[in-house]
């Protein structure tokens with residue numbers, strides 16, 4: 001009976017859709033909730049909660065001639081920021097400056113943007129002050145809105161084989177080099193009531209460490225301490241502070257440090273997949289848009305970040321970070337077992353020289 005068949009068919013269809021529709025709806029809702037909880041960038045755009053709008057603002061980037069610093073300088077230029085880069089070598093500064101200009105060339109406001117390179121040694125206090133003054137002069141005395149402290153370096157080696165001067169120069173560049181710029185920069189920003197951003201570049205080795213990094217990890221832990229304090233204190237002036245715990249970045253600096261890196265250190269670090277400087281800069285930029293305080297750009301770094309959150313530091317996402325930290329606390333055990341075993345098994349490769 002075709003008529004009855006039709007009715008049955010229709011009924012089956014509608015029963016199906018009646019049952020399916022809510023399920024599909026729930027599933028979509030579930031996916032949207034997960035993507036929101038995971039902090040997917042699209043939500044920050046849709047909900048207009050972007051916390052980082054560099055267009056028309058002035059970014060001061062130390063270490064801006066190479067690696068991560070150059071990549072972030074280019075990215076900010078492409079978003080319409082005025083950019084000043086600081087480094088010592090003038091030739092590399094010029095090359096980077098051209099690349100930064102190129103990154104902004106497609107923009108309508110390109111002609112209004114101000115790009116500059118200043119040669120200065122950030123480990124020298126007077127030089128840091130001079131560079132900041134020059135950068136302000138180029139903007140009619142106005143202090144930068146954003147300060148990115150990317151200048152830094154790592155000289156890996158075995159603790160007892162390294163000279164004390166290497167530990168000192170590491171701290172001088174990575175910690176004091178950042179401190180001088182931030183101290184001078186923040187003073188200028190506050191006097192001018194500029195509600196800007198300070199971005200400190202630490203490392204995953206600023207929350208965990210292992211053989212070969214005694215010259216470097218403490219300097220990056222120190223930056224974390226500075227970030228923790230300033231995050232709270234600079235609320236006085238509406239200046240936000242961010243700390244980037246970068247994972248391995250395939251930069252000129254990495255090539256350089258690999259020359260003195262003990263084999264065992266490379267083997268352990270090899271578990272970390274290197275990002276290109278552009279990828280790292282993009283990840284940093286996205287996290288700044290989300291307003292994150294502790295920033296990481298890969299899974300290993302993320303795990304280490306949540307495992308060492310600290311008592312009062314804000315999470316990036318309470319639910320996801322808490323769930324991940326349970327995994328991280330457990331995952332840390334086999335990781336430590338692996339690196340400790342590696343070291344103990346390597347005694348013959350690293351004999352003591354009397």
Ligand SMILES: NC(=O)C1=CN([C@@H]2O[C@H](COP(=O)(O)OP(=O)(O)OC[C@H]3O[C@@H](n4cnc5c(N)ncnc54)[C@H](OP(=O)(O)O)[C@@H]3O)[C@@H](O)[C@H]2O)C=CC1
Nearest residue numbers: 063065066067068087088089121122152246248249251253
């Ligand atoms: N590469 C990596 O795997 C990782 C890097 N990091 C951190 O990220 C930051 C950038 O690293 P990366 O891109 O590899 O570094 P690079 O060595 O590739 O670039 C370093 C930049 O800093 C400048 N610089 C170095 N010393 C001084 C100084 N005394 N005064 C002024 N400028 C200086 C360099 O220019 P010049 O020499 O001409 O002065 C260059 O522009 C560093 O703080 C590093 O510790 C963190 C995690 C991983």
Ligand SMILES: CCCCCCCCCCCCCCCC(=O)[C@@H](N)CO
Nearest residue numbers: 154203204247248269272300331332335
């Ligand atoms: C559950 C726990 C799992 C942990 C896995 C993490 C593995 C991380 C390996 C080390 C990463 C080091 C990155 C920073 C490198 C750096 O700062 C230098 N290259 C300096 O330039």
